[in-house]
Amino acid sequence: MVRLSKEKERAYQKQKHVRNRQKVLDFLGGMCVCCRHSDYDVLQIDHVIPINLPSKKRMPACQMFFHILNGNLPKSDFQLLCANCHMKKTVIELRNREKKPAEIESRRWQKNILQTH
Numbered sequence: 001m002v003r004l005s006k007e008k009e010r011a012y013q014k015q016k017h018v019r020n021r022q023k024v025l026d027f028l029g030g031m032c033v034c035c036r037h038s039d040y041d042v043l044q045i046d047h048v049i050p051i052n053l054p055s056k057k058r059m060p061a062c063q064m065f066f067h068i069l070n071g072n073l074p075k076s077d078f079q080l081l082c083a084n085c086h087m088k089k090t091v092i093e094l095r096n097r098e099k100k101p102a103e104i105e106s107r108r109w110q111k112n113i114l115q116t117h
């Protein structure tokens with residue numbers, strides 16, 4: 001087995017991460033579901049139903065990519081949002097946090113939700 005230097009190993013892992021992120025963005029439609037922005041540099045993977053876990057307890061992105069691409073996590077649990085729409089959704093969710101679930105609008109981010117806030 002070829003042993004890579006730590007530097008080469010890090011570079012390899014980074015390239016792999018970038019490739020897998022691109023595959024997931026392609027798999028999830030390649031554009032923001034709200035405004036249809038398609039710049040991969042600003043697209044983010046959103047959990048349709050927010051997960052309220054501290055960042056330390058969340059699944060690392062590389063594992064999440066693997067599970068999305070292999071069908072271990074339902075595709076419908078995720079959607080793509082650009083950074084702006086993702087921030088807007090997060091702000092609205094934080095405002096709604098005190099409300100009962102029945103009072104909260106559909107979690108799936110849609111253009112009409114953005115326009116009403």
Ligand SMILES: [Zn+2]
Pocket residue numbers: 032033034035036037081082083084085086
């Ligand atoms: Zn957007």
